[in-house]
Amino acid sequence: EVQLVESGGGLVKPGGSLRLSCAxxxxxxxSYSINWVRQAPGKGLEWVAFxxxxxxxxYYADSVKGRFTISRDNAKNSLYLQMNSxxxxxxxxxxxxxxxxxQGGFQPNCDCWGQGTLVTVSS
Amino acid sequence: EIVLTxxxxxxxxxxxxxxxxxxxxxxxxxxxxxxxxxxKPGQAPRLLIYGxxxxxxxxxxxxxxxxxxxxxxLTISRLEPEDFAVYYCQQYGSSPRYTFGQGTxxxxx
Numbered sequence: 001e002v003q004l005v006e007s008g009g010g011l012v013k014p015g016g017s018l019r020l021s022c023a024x025x026x027x028x029x030x031s032y033s034i035n036w037v038r039q040a041p042g043k044g045l046e047w048v049a050f051x052x053x054x055x056x057x058x059y060y061a062d063s064v065k066g067r068f069t070i071s072r073d074n075a076k077n078s079l080y081l082q083m084n085s086x087x088x089x090x091x092x093x094x095x096x097x098x099x100x101x102x103q104g105g106f107q108p109n110c111d112c113w114g115q116g117t118l119v120t121v122s123s
Numbered sequence: 124e125i126v127l128t129x130x131x132x133x134x135x136x137x138x139x140x141x142x143x144x145x146x147x148x149x150x151x152x153x154x155x156x157x158x159x160x161x162x163k164p165g166q167a168p169r170l171l172i173y174g175x176x177x178x179x180x181x182x183x184x185x186x187x188x189x190x191x192x193x194x195x196x197l198t199i200s201r202l203e204p205e206d207f208a209v210y211y212c213q214q215y216g217s218s219p220r221y222t223f224g225q226g227t228x229x230x231x232x
Contacts (some may be wrong), residue, residue, distance in 0.1 A: 045213075045223040109170055110158075
């Protein structure tokens with residue numbers, strides 16, 4: 001069974017740091033790009049960051065650029081999100097989501113999501 | 124940045140009825156790059172439709188997607204009790220990589 005499991009969320013003060021992890025199983029992790037997507041309480045979905053299968057390509061949303069760092073360890077089947085200089089507006093459930101390109105590589109989508117981990121930034 | 128606007132914000136229907144959800148883009152989007160997700164309370168989003176009209180694995184055929192350019196539609200032909208949820212459209216772009224609509228809540232009337 002394809003599975004993604006996030007961990008590392010919790011309560012942190014503004015300006016603090018937190019490192020999220022996403023453990024993958026049931027598929028060849030090193031062959032897939034992965035995204036982080038977040039959802040503030042009662043709000044919609046917001047894309048946060050992307051990392052390609054070999055870490056060659058990394059992209060961030062403007063809202064987190066310079067503060068968050070995405071990385072992966074293919075040997076450990078794990079994805080990470082280092083979050084620094086956290087703000088109240090970073091409070092959200094953070095999901096990791098596998099990216100696939102269907103129909104011969106022309107149709108991108110996120111076909112598998114973890115259950116999410118809650119990050120709360122508050123004093 | 125392409126903005127996706129979903130309508131209506133809330134749709135109240137009864138089981139067995141037909142649901143039509145709209146997603147409008149601020150500029151033209153390739154049909155290949157438009158997807159729909161379903162999210163139930165306390166759960167992660169689930170992929171329903173990709174490439175505007177292709178159903179994801181395991182998705183019942185009562186779900187269908189259509190559209191092109193700036194106007195896309197998710198249709199649920201006959202609502203089942205488990206279909207009441209929030210639905211998001213998503214588009215793939217260059218920067219940011221993905222944007223989402225604000226969601227349509229489908230509730231039981």
